[in-house]
Amino acid sequence: MNPRIGELTFLEQLAQRYKLPVPEFLSEPVSQSKLKEKLEQWGAGIVKPDVLSGKRGKAGSVIKVEKEHEALKALREVAATEVNGMQPRAAYIVQSVPADLEIYTSIGYNSHSLSPAFTVSLKGGMDVESIADKHKVTVPLNVFQGLNAYQASEALNTLGLTGKLNSRLSMVFVNLWDMFISTGMLSCEVNPWRVTKSGQIFVCDFKATFDENNFKAKDLGLHWPEYPTVETKFESEMNAWAASSHQGQAHVSPLGGKKILPVLFGGGASTIIIETLAQLGGDPIFLSDFGGNPPYERMKKTAAICFDHHLHSCELLLLLGGKANNTLIDETFSAIADALQECVDAKGPVNIPVVVGRGGAHLVQGIEILKKTLDNLRLPHVIFGPDTPITLVAEYAASIVRQGDKQAKGARS
């Protein structure tokens, strides 16, 4: 997973390093006396949650305060209030910056120019998708040279901002680029920059995503914030396992389903299969991609984690992928078969149907190994080859679990 940060981490760890102007702030634990002192100095403060809410969804949890007791109350409330279903890590208070002008900027990689790109708008404070094209400018950047002050100034000029402010903003935008490129970010967004009447500039909200594949982000020396998650034990175990090696995929993304345990292969195939299952009421537990020719040990542990958490509660085991280009089917199937046998040995028998569909090198040997284990465990099974489309196999699996639903409903009535 690409690491993400919000404004608080930026304020605490990055802003000063890259000379980006920010308002004063206090984060918990904060004493009443300190709050009193700062609020008297600031006039007012804004209490915010430190939460990765994606879009500007946290606006409802932002509270303006003037007195220290209001601030204390707001800090408690905001820290305890979920934003878009996500629990904040903490609450913090920043100096209120009254402004006439709010500016939006972002830097990210652009699939049109195939390079980094800088986007700026003078209509900050709203989602970028809501800003009309004529009010924003995107400048493709040379990845080696980055954003220079002249480019930034030209962009602001295009939007009608000239004079000293143009010059000052251009300089800090260059600092923003420096931070982006030297920390291995995938994207960063400041929304908004606030400009006071006296022309002071402040970053007033920030979010960034780092590229997990970029060594700069790995060696940044940042203390990565740990956000509360609703991650299940299965997810945390699987995510840690996935991150432990790049040999073969071990990707899962939970879907909240309960019936089909899908052990899938291939980034594209897994997407299509899950789409089919979801459309047809197959109720898959997660989306998975275990392709990429995992070695035996990798595949076995991956399968073992899936089975340990879900085999005894699911209604159908689906092993499905397209016609593999790289993956050795005997190696992956023998690993899955061994994990299946060990799970049953450890946790007791199961009685669920197993639907299999696969193609690729050493397919027959793989089927033979898998079938032996399925026979040993007396699991009913249907095995398809690459001549049956994966979507038809997924449809068939979904039909079986739907049939189970009907029977359960019939039994209840």
Place this chain on the structure above:
Amino acid sequence: MNTNTLSGLLKKGDRVAVSNVTGRESSKVSIISQQYCSNITAGWALAKGGDVINVHGGRDIPVFGQFEDLMKKLPEKERPNKVIVYSPPEAVYGDVKEVISSGEGTVETIFVITEHVSVEVTAKLKHLCDDAHMDIIGCNTLGMINAHDKVRVGAVGGDAPAESFIPGSATIISNSGNMVNTIASYMQSAGLGISFGISTGKDPLILTPLQELLALANKDKHTRLIILYVEPGGTYERDALEYIQKIKFTKPLLVYVAGAFAEGRNISLGHAGAVVEGACTSSTDKMRLFDAYFGVPAFDPKDEKAARRNIARKKLGIRVTTLHALVPAARLMMDALGISQDFAPVRPLALNPWIVELGQLARKLPKELVLQAGTIPSPYKEIFAQHLKGDLGRTVTRQSMRNASHASSNDGATPRIYGHSLPNLMKRCSFSRAVLLSWLGVHPKHEFEAELFEMCLTASITNGPGSISAQGAKLSASAGNEPNTAIMTTLGAIGIVHGGNGKAAAKFLIKMFRNTGMTDPYDQKKAPDLDKLVHDFVSDYKKRKAAAKETGLGLEKIPCLGHPVFNKDQVNYDPRERVVSQYLDEHKLYNVFIDFYHRLTRELTKQGVTGKSHAVNIDAVLTGVCLGIAWPMLVDRQITMERAYDLPFLTFVLGRVAGGAAEYLDHRESGTDMDMRTPNSDCRMLTRPRD
């Protein structure tokens, strides 16, 4: 792009170099590519310069230490114009820079197969390649294939590219490597072959965007239809559709957009770049864009007439909503747009289960879900026939066994043999039983098996000081060596004609019995008709012997018959074999393999193949005993044939180690240094002095 045709990206005659060519995946893929199209002229891998990747049935791949070295040392006509990068993510930037620096003017296209390359590096690669006028595809592409020229780069088509990619009229451009292969296979059901299959990769930046590939496909003379597999993320499709509407684009598109189900949910799809960020990047946005371009609604399999009408009217193509609908939609498009079939369609796409074993569940399911096993197509049918029916032994499966073992383990507290505690084995079982456990993974089924096995070990200890393995130990002792060296010398003096003939015997016996259906080698009543078996074999052997004599060619010997010592009588016996046979008789036991050997010697004499009955030697007995134990495990496919072949030889070796040790101890105690040396006077001089 620098090229203006798809074949400019890949064609017959291209010379390909592969980075990190000795890696686990790259070497495997390169060997298959070489067997398919032989277009790899060399590879390079750090610290592996001078290596060679051997290609069975194809041109070997020389390995250089660096790309620069490769360019300098390869003859000009073999210098690569295509490069495949299989380097680890952190090495990709350096390797591509090296290719650009040393390959300028020669290298035209770089395919970056590597996954997990950072987006910053990806953008830098694009910049560098643009400056160097090289095309770059990836990162995380699976490669591409040119079916008409029968060439590929990367792993497109897996281990049997020719199976999926029959030359034809469709070009596949796909965000998923697997889907290139899968869709190509599906299209055979529409009678549609492939011109090019291209995996674009689906990292956040796709360095060969769709619009550029469509422009090239538009010019390809073989391509009459373009199939797209699309995932969310990026504005490539919007850019492509805007672009093709500005040029004279004539090729119809058949499109499948995946991933709509994930919208509005916090789900990450399998590919790193399948992320919705901004307008026109979601699956539904992309569907909308394609539908708007086609000017017709998505393909509805229930109303093919309307779809055909729509396609014929607009002639631009259609989008399908499920992957398998690509086939009927392709058929309709071909029909509506006058695109002829490339070949007669193969089987229709339908559920075709290869194996159905529903058991009790079948009673609970409605009829339509209780499938009957269908027809397994070639070549799988033949492989199944070989593997699943009428054969013995588990299939060999391969994995890296470095630091891994089924045979032994030690969790820091208890050493184990196949999971069985060694301390417990020390307390409760004999050495023979423990050895059988360690060789077969399970305890012997019958107590007499361990006893017979022990007799075999004892029989193998010695056959006197003149046997060459005993001589080995004595020679070593005489030279003043330590015990381990003496044992190695004993083992070094064992070979397939001394002690190791059991391996040939195991192969011979398995060949004789594998098709008999026999399950229990100890059950005389259910044994196959041995008289017929030996009669048929000896008759055939006699004919082959006569033919061999006539032609002067040698004939393979029947293993384990006769002995250099026990050969004086008309009917000969090996005393060690006699002990085992008597044990069997006394205990009213039967071993079909030993019985077979006795009958064989008699039949050979009876049919006049040999003048006297040879002894059934100790190797035959070892083989009979070992196969008796292993046979049910072969039938039950618990062990491989390879393991069964090795058991008798290993039995002899284990016993003879003790015998070698005995000779060493004796010789060290009583012999004199160098006493095994033969005086020159006893040696014959076969070459006269020349100076």
